[in-house]
Amino acid sequence: MLDIRDLTAAYGPVTALDGVSFTAPEGKITAVLGANGAGKTSLLRTISGLLRPTRGSAYLADKDLSRVPVERMARLGLSHVPEGRGVITELTVEENLRLGGLGRADRAKPADMERIYTLFPKLADRRHKTAHVLSGGERQMLVIGRALLATPKVLLLDEPSLGLAPRIVAQIFDLLKSLVESDGLTIVLVEQNARSALSIADYGVVLNLGKLVVHDDAAVLAADDKLRHAYLGF
């Protein structure tokens, strides 16, 4: 579904990604792991076009994404939830969700919106409040709901667990798992928290200093003691 081939990117003279290649399998969760500065966020930003590759490319169902403008990605079926959640706090909950539905080729219908409110009842209670009042967990739910309204094929999630209580993280991860099963969604999940990410992921990719260290089934990575100690910190 999402093919990463020799992806290389830099911030000015600093190389952020160096020849990364792997395939995120369709209808599965792929965890991207590694220490701070390993290039996880850069990987997502390069896939969605916020950062342009200097070499290589990402392919979504065989379409080369390296020349697609960021604004077109949602329409192609790629949703990227950036780090720090990307809630537009000045807008209401409902307006944030409406925005998600605008990016797709066929505009979102009221029924789609209701589905999100059923998934996240807490958002329904506050639909006309500004998103500013939401808690961290609720914000994460809002951005996931907003991304779903664009009916993506591939969802890129950057550190959804950041700053959230373990109980909330577990909730959100369960939800991701069920979305993959119900919608056939392909998820690329960047996580600092390797242990819980590997517990829901089917596949895993480990980065270090912008380079790919290993990619394999999540269970294999979780069972590799050396790898866990060297790169995953658990």
Add this chain to the structure above:
Amino acid sequence: MQQFLTTALNGLTQGMIFAAFALALVLIWRSTRIVNFAQAPMAMITVYVALVIIDAGYSYWLGFAAALLSGLLLGAVVERVAIRPVEDKPHINAVILTLGLFIVLHALAAVIFGSRYRSFPAPFGLSGFKVGDMNIALTGFGVFSILAVLAVMLLLVLLFRFTNVGLMMRASAFNQEVARLLGVRVTRMLTQGWALAAMVGSLSGLLIAGGNLVHPAYMDSVVVFGFVAAVLGGLDSPIGAVVGGLILGLSLSFVSGYIGSEVVALAALVILMVVLLLRPGGLFSHAPARRV
């Protein structure tokens, strides 16, 4: 009593005009975080367009519409040609650029339209209504000014609250990166924001010009008051701009009527200082204090 009424009505009309100018500033600030110093000369150019049409014998309203339309166009062109290249640079670059534009447009107007004073017509009466045997300070044109600004404010609220374009413009203003990721064409929204703002600026220019003399610098005295009104309201809030304009218009009118017209500019400054001391973000801000 009559003086009080006269002063209040004068202030109301003045305030609405400040409000329109402030509204134009707010629209650009909201979408690009740029204070557009060229707002006044941009409006002035479009008022000259109206004047040329009216002087050629066409109706006031044709000139009025042409000014608004050319405002729309000029706003879009300025954003595309001048602002776009510096959009990803520090905001101060764009601000300095608008200052440069201020000078360029002034010079351009003087070259094209001449710098002599020319009278600009008004579509409605300029003498006060009679109530009983008392002449009040509200003129036909004053009523028109108030209604026009209220109508524009209402349309803007409807646009931003209830339409998809409005929502996309707001999203682009608040968070460009997220908006782009959601499929919003942010650059197009910025162009539309400038176009809209310049049109509102044109309206304020037309209202100031009505029944007055027009020359390349005729808008400049309003600039300061428009800025104060916008900052009073919080720079981010269209409704704040209108309230700011009204507060300023009314207070300045009372200062001028009861204390003396020579302290008006000083009073504007005092009002601004007091408001910013009490509410650093302006009256209608809910965001934390701005970095200026």
